Amino acid sequence: MSFSDRSSGRRRTAHAARTALGASALALTLLTTAACGPDNSSADTAVTAGAGAAPNIGLPANLEDLKKWKFDDWEKWAKDYALPAAAKGFWTLDKLLKAKPNEPLPPPPAPPAAPAQPTQAPAQPAQPPAQPARPTQAPAQPAQPSQAPAQPAQPAQPADNGNDPLPKTVNAQPLPHPYTKLAVHGKLFADAPGSGAEAAAGLSHYQCSATVVADPAHPGKSNLVWTAGHCIHQGKGGKYFSNISFIPAFNSNGALSGGKQAEEAQYAPLGIWNATQAVTSPQWKAEGGDGGSPATQYDFAIIKVQPGEGGKSLEETVGGAVPVWFNAPREQLSITEYGYPAAPPFDGMELNRCESGRPTRLSYDPTRPPMHAIGCTMTGGSSGGGWLAVKDGKPALVSNVSVGQHTGDPKFQAGPYLDDVAAGAYDFISKKG
Known part of the structure; x- marks a missing residue:
């Protein structure tokens, strides 16, 4: 199911070229x-x-x-990791409410169906043909070599191209207010690069989901937030988004639920945190775009936000941060996804959860680590939302929303497998300033 008709309308002219990317x-x-x-x-x-x-x-x-x-x-x-912070007061309620859901990327096309098998075996001849006369003595056999010649090694490729059967649909469930114990999850807002009528009319505002993650270089005082690469960078030939801001525990008390109006202190009780640094994967930055491609298998990003008043960190403010589990064994994972879906039938005001269990594999390119795929009915706006699994008795982040199929059956989402490339980006932004 394609999602090329995204509400953003960005970079459609490059869609065909981007989707043609192959294993090399x-x-x-x-x-x-x-x-x-x-x-x-x-x-x-x-x-x-x-x-x-x-x-x-x-x-x-x-x-x-x-x-x-x-x-x-x-x-x-x-x-270009350093970003100009959004001006104080930039994200007014009007802009937040007008922000368009950043859609998850389209999944790979389904493999072609196997050719139909004949329903009836071909007719057998009524009588077997006559056997040729056998010689009275077997011809001499050529001498056999003492050892068979070595066969060239064949490259290892998964027989299934890194794909499992799609997961079953799991219905998203809204979390009860307030989100006191879930304040590490929140909404990410950003302005897409560009100019023209859309930008002039203030229609470049987009929304995603994101999660506060631990900072190894600053234990207990993290200002790091994990999200999807397509939530903050256009991909191939593009730029970082601007005015990137994170609102933890957005609408925790339900102040905006049901179409209500509210003051910033009510819908952003823990503040609005502006990004000053960001890094995404080299694959996403060089290959990514609106269309699904092998770059999607590395569709992640980490941002660093400005400390709060008096230098208080984001982690100290929200009451915690989630560690990141790199190279997590797939067979050990039982995933729960969190996010703020904003495309119908959702409105972006509620934190939702999908308790999806063990992931399957989904791949565009079998030479790269297959993505995790889980059943979930969340829609646009959930992009970048954190996927948590239990490690040593505590939740740890193992992926984020990247791909989504929100119509038909099954409804599912997929996120990148966080390998050493993700660990390198994380280590860089942790140590950088």
């Missing part, structure tokens, strides 16, 4: 020569963006090399 997309679009890191001068000019687009992106062609990047490698590559 990273190597073809990122580098003309292999390199071990972004300090290679030829790599720095590998991707040529259009006028006014993000800086050129220099990356290794080999995914395993990318997983080995250290802080210095990430710093040389992520040259």
Whole structure:
């Protein structure tokens, strides 16, 4: 089920090209020569963006090399991680209510059906043909080699291309107010890049979901928020969104529920936190876009917000932060998704949850880690929402909403498998300032 008719209307002209990316997309679009890191001068000019687009992106062609990047490698590559903060008071209630749901990306197309088998076996001949006369003596057999020649090694590919049967539909359930114990979850607002009539009319506002995550470099004082890459960056040839702000425990007391009006202190009881830094995956930044593609398998992002008054951190304000579980064993996961779905039949005012259980696999490119797929009826606006599983008796973040199929049956969503690339981005933004 395609979701190319997204309400944003952004970058439709590049849709066909983006969806055509294949298993070798990273190597073809990122580098003309292999390199071990972004300090290679030829790599720095590998991707040529259009006028006014993000800086050129220099990356290794080999995914395993990318997983080995250290802080210095990430710093040389992520040259545009610093963002201008939204002006104080920018996100008025009117803008928040007009913000359009940022839609999850479309899933891969279903594989073609197997050819029909004949319903009846072909007729057998009435009598077997005559057997040729056998020689009185068997011909001499050629000498057999003492050992069979070695066979060339075949590349390992999953027979199912990294895909399991789709998960069963799980209905989203609204959480009871107030969200006192769930304040790590909230809504993310941002303005899409661009100009023209839509921007001039104030129609560039978008909404997603996000989760406060722990900061290893600042234990107990995290200002980090996890979301989807497509919630903060346009992808290939594009830019970061602007005026990125996070509202933890949005509408915790139900002040805006049922079409009511309220003051900021009521619907944002823990404040509005403006992003000043952001990082997404190299794959999303170089390949991503509106159409589903292998870049979706790395559709994640981390933002860092300004501390609050007196330097108080986001974690201290909301009362906690969720650790991130990288390379989590799939067979150990029982996933619960949180988010603020805003496309019908939802209105974006309520925090919802899908207790979806063990994920299945979903893949655009079998050479990359398959995504987690879970049954869930959440719609646009849930993009970026945190997926939690229990590790050592406590909740940990294992993915975020990226892909969604919200019509037909089953209704499901998928999120990236957080491997060493995600861990490298997380370590970079944690240590950066």
